[in-house]
Amino acid sequence: MSWLESLPNYTAYGTPSYFIYLLIAVLPMGISLYFGKRLAWYEAIVSFLFIFFMFDGSSAPQMLSLIGYVVYQTILVMGYFHYRQKKNAAGVFYLMTLLSLLPIIIVKFTPAMVGHNSLLGFLGISYLTFRAVGTIIETRDGAVKDLNWWKFIRFLLFMPTITSGPIDRYRRFSKDYRKVPSREKYLEMVGKAVKYLFIGFLYKFVLAYLFGQVWLPFVKHQALMYAPHLSWWVVAVAYVYAGDLYFDFAGYSLFAVAISYLMGVETPMNFNKPFVSKNIKEFWNRWHMTLSFWFRDYIFMRFVFLASKKHWFKNRNVLSSVAYMINMLVMGFWHGVTWYYILYGFLHGSALVINDWWLRYKRKHLHIKTNAFTKGVAMFITFNFVVFSFLIFYGFLNTLWFVKH
Amino acid sequence: MNNRRKLWSIFGPVIVACLLVLGFFALPWSSSHSQATLQKAADSLSPRVFKNSSIKVAAMQDKKKNYIPFFGSSELNRMDRYHPAVMAARYHNYTPFLFGSRGTQSLPQLFNMTMMAPEMKNGKAVYIISPQWFVKEGVMPSAFKYYNGTYANLTWLKQANPDSPYDRYTAKRLVKLLGAEGSVANYAKKIADGKHLSSWDRTRIDMESTLLKHEDELFSGWFLKDNYNDRIKPRINELPKTYSYSALTKEAISDAKHSSNNNRFGILNQFYDRRVKGHLKDIPGSQKHYSYLKSPEYADLEVVLNQLKKTNTNVVFMITPVNAKWEKMTGLSMPMYYQTANKIKYQLRSQGFNNIVDYSHDGGKPGFMEDTIHIGWAGWVNFDHRIAPFLEQKQPQPHYHMNKAFLSSEWQNLNPTTANLNQFTKDHLDK
Numbered sequence: 154m155s156w157l158e159s160l161p162n163y164t165a166y167g168t169p170s171y172f173i174y175l176l177i178a179v180l181p182m183g184i185s186l187y188f189g190k191r192l193a194w195y196e197a198i199v200s201f202l203f204i205f206f207m208f209d210g211s212s213a214p215q216m217l218s219l220i221g222y223v224v225y226q227t228i229l230v231m232g233y234f235h236y237r238q239k240k241n242a243a244g245v246f247y248l249m250t251l252l253s254l255l256p257i258i259i260v261k262f263t264p265a266m267v268g269h270n271s272l273l274g275f276l277g278i279s280y281l282t283f284r285a286v287g288t289i290i291e292t293r294d295g296a297v298k299d300l301n302w303w304k305f306i307r308f309l310l311f312m313p314t315i316t317s318g319p320i321d322r323y324r325r326f327s328k329d330y331r332k333v334p335s336r337e338k339y340l341e342m343v344g345k346a347v348k349y350l351f352i353g354f355l356y357k358f359v360l361a362y363l364f365g366q367v368w369l370p371f372v373k374h375q376a377l378m379y380a381p382h383l384s385w386w387v388v389a390v391a392y393v394y395a396g397d398l399y400f401d402f403a404g405y406s407l408f409a410v411a412i413s414y415l416m417g418v419e420t421p422m423n424f425n426k427p428f429v430s431k432n433i434k435e436f437w438n439r440w441h442m443t444l445s446f447w448f449r450d451y452i453f454m455r456f457v458f459l460a461s462k463k464h465w466f467k468n469r470n471v472l473s474s475v476a477y478m479i480n481m482l483v484m485g486f487w488h489g490v491t492w493y494y495i496l497y498g499f500l501h502g503s504a505l506v507i508n509d510w511w512l513r514y515k516r517k518h519l520h521i522k523t524n525a526f527t528k529g530v531a532m533f534i535t536f537n538f539v540v541f542s543f544l545i546f547y548g549f550l551n552t553l554w555f556v557k558h
Numbered sequence: 559m560n561n562r563r564k565l566w567s568i569f570g571p572v573i574v575a576c577l578l579v580l581g582f583f584a585l586p587w588s589s590s591h592s593q594a595t596l597q598k599a600a601d602s603l604s605p606r607v608f609k610n611s612s613i614k615v616a617a618m619q620d621k622k623k624n625y626i627p628f629f630g631s632s633e634l635n636r637m638d639r640y641h642p643a644v645m646a647a648r649y650h651n652y653t654p655f656l657f658g659s660r661g662t663q664s665l666p667q668l669f670n671m672t673m674m675a676p677e678m679k680n681g682k683a684v685y686i687i688s689p690q691w692f693v694k695e696g697v698m699p700s701a702f703k704y705y706n707g708t709y710a711n712l713t714w715l716k717q718a719n720p721d722s723p724y725d726r727y728t729a730k731r732l733v734k735l736l737g738a739e740g741s742v743a744n745y746a747k748k749i750a751d752g753k754h755l756s757s758w759d760r761t762r763i764d765m766e767s768t769l770l771k772h773e774d775e776l777f778s779g780w781f782l783k784d785n786y787n788d789r790i791k792p793r794i795n796e797l798p799k800t801y802s803y804s805a806l807t808k809e810a811i812s813d814a815k816h817s818s819n820n821n822r823f824g825i826l827n828q829f830y831d832r833r834v835k836g837h838l839k840d841i842p843g844s845q846k847h848y849s850y851l852k853s854p855e856y857a858d859l860e861v862v863l864n865q866l867k868k869t870n871t872n873v874v875f876m877i878t879p880v881n882a883k884w885e886k887m888t889g890l891s892m893p894m895y896y897q898t899a900n901k902i903k904y905q906l907r908s909q910g911f912n913n914i915v916d917y918s919h920d921g922g923k924p925g926f927m928e929d930t931i932h933i934g935w936a937g938w939v940n941f942d943h944r945i946a947p948f949l950e951q952k953q954p955q956p957h958y959h960m961n962k963a964f965l966s967s968e969w970q971n972l973n974p975t976t977a978n979l980n981q982f983t984k985d986h987l988d989k
Contacts, residue, residue: 370704
């Protein structure tokens with residue numbers, strides 16, 4: 154293993170020079186797609202190399218976990234796929250889903266139980282889990298017709314999105330893969346890719362740098378001077394962190410989408426101007442969209458269907474409120490088992506419930522005309538609530554209050 | 559549009575932009591900083607100056623002004639009439655170049671020094687040590703990151719020697735404080751493990767350093783905080799023309815009295831109103847459990863000392879006092895404070911760093927402190943009086959002899975009782 158650790162490590166999209174290597178490697182694929190052909194083998198080799206360099210060097214211990222994880226999920230998904238061609242018992246489906254979730258459950262609970270990170274973990278395990286579990290669910294629904302181990306691994310480990318999404322769905326992904334985009338369509342995708350790359354550079358290497366590397370350390374430093382007491386600096390931490398989080402993640406997602414486009418795959422977008430949302434529900438339709446839609450489709454909707462079928466609730470509003478709370482609390486736990494992630498989920502669940510109630514109440518009792526002013530107020534409230542919830546999410550309050558300085 | 563036009567409209571602007579950027583950074587821009595910029599930078603306390611190289615290198619090379627680096631932390635920002643920068647401008651043949659703000663403890667200073675190591679060779683320097691640095695966790699990662707930059711890290715990495723215990727220790731600290739992510743951490747990890755950087759690593763470091771160097775030369779001089787014109791220069795002529803230590807002390811004490819008359823601690827009025835008054839009820843006993851005796855900071859200080867030996871810098875140290883009246887209320891243990899000073903002095907003296915101004919006992923003298931833990935007024939006058947002769951007159955060559963036992967966790971965690979120090983001497987120094 155030591156030779157592995159001595160190799161250089163290249164985090165995905167970590168430095169500007171990474172893009173030089175990546176774009177050179179992608180170029181032959183682009184030329185080939187332009188002439189109407191996919192270079193399947195070349196793509197596999199390039200993907201393998203880039204993934205290899207994400208998980209070697211100082212991250213080398215994670216490589217074994219990644220390999221073990223991929224083997225395990227492939228066996229589960231393929232096993233279930235073959236089973237599903239013949240039978241469709243609910244018990245088997247739940248068992249397979251649970252088994253597929255098992256690694257991430259262990260990884261997320263280990264720090265809270267044992268006090269250190271699980272050896273099973275690796276960068277991107279969450280995103281691979283979403284893809285694997287999603288495939289099992291789509292298989293159950295009969296939406297997956299065409300699957301073998303190679304196609305599954307190609308989807309699971311799709312290089313541009315491996316460590317942090319966006320989260321694609323197997324059915325959509327495989328449809329892109331079966332065909333080669335027309336020259337006209339591909340040029341359109343390349344045009345978008347170039348634009349996204351440059352917006353991504355602005356977000357990640359300029360704005361996220363300013364927020365995250367220049368301002369954030371400063372305001373944190375100031376705020377910690379007053380620890381464990383609150384100060385106005387904590388407010389500054391909240392806003393600066395929100396800027397850092399957004400520009401860093403949105404920049405990253407733009408890179409992933411752009412590189413996917415160059416490789417002829419239309420990976421879905423992850424952000425759509427989240428901070429202009431007029432309520433929290435709209436926010437979740439604009440923020441980390443592939444995650445939020447995944448949760449909506451596979452947790453919220455599934456729960457609503459199940460509960461309606463079994464008549465667990467008489468009142469539809471109570472049903473949706475419970476579903477919101479479950480949805481967001483699961484999301485909180487998924488981020489990690491710490492008080493601040495769980496509280497973050499709880500806050501967003503509550504906000505969705507209150508938002509629904511307010512919209513109903515407004516429709517019934519108040520007759521407010523929507524105009525620029527009300528929209529502005531709504532955006533202001535939503536934005537500030539979100540920033541506050543990010544402060545919780547950040548865990549800075551944990552550092553401020555509970556870590557001894 | 560045909561496809562070729564389409565391709566050009568997609569990639570044309572990118573190609574043009576790349577050429578422009580490359581051209582911009584590759585052109586040999588003149589990098590000289592004006593005298594005015596250097597003077598401004600010397601008192602700006604700016605993290606940008608701290609993290610970069612070109613300005614301080616230019617200042618240290620400057621023959622006219624005789625800049626001398628003053629390494630310290632927040633006390634450097636106490637710019638009253640008797641601040642070393644004002645005193646030097648009025649009475650001495652040197653100009654302090656101030657390096658430090660809140661949070662610049664030994665490790666940030668090491669990287670700062672590394673960026674001007676050739677210029678510090680055989681020169682003189684002042685190093686102000688605050689016992690408050692020596693907390694159990696050492697320098698806070700947030701503070702470290704604020705004063706640390708990639709350019710400095712790469713410069714340090716280029717000269718780091720994996721066979722040196724000092725460099726391995728520094729690399730380990732770097733990984734710990736920056737986190738294991740990123741290329742700097744990757745290189746530092748290698749040094750920490752005692753491995754040499756590969757020639758490919760070096761090529762990449764050189765390439766990135768070159769870009770950062772140009773960036774530094776082009777932009778570091780912009781928008782510097784103008785402490786010199788706002789807070790230093792107007793005060794120079796407020797000082798009497800001829801130097802008299804006793805007259806200045808008298809004047810400083812009376813200044814202190816006037817400026818600190820709204821509280822019983824002798825704290826500057828504005829500081830008291832802004833920072834103390836609101837929290838008065840939380841203060842009694844709040845520092846009872848503080849201890850500066852065990853800290854990684856001792857080993858961090860050791861790598862700074864090693865750097866000063868490498869550059870053969872003749873250095874005078876100052877150990878800062880605390881406001882005695884104030885600490886009586888906070889409950890800070892003064893015996894602990896004196897012990898901390900003793901541990902620091904032991905570390906300095908046993909390796910040949912003998913020029914030490916220890917103020918740990920002086921925080922009760924009239925007008926000595928400007929606020930709770932920062933020297934001012936009569937304190938500055940005395941400081942100037944003690945260091946100016948050292949800086950102005952020719953000094954004998956220093957003879958430093960480093961001992962890596964001061965990097966050990968044994969030393970970091972040693973309770974410096976006389977018996978323990980004697981034992982440490984026997985175990986590690988008498989060889």
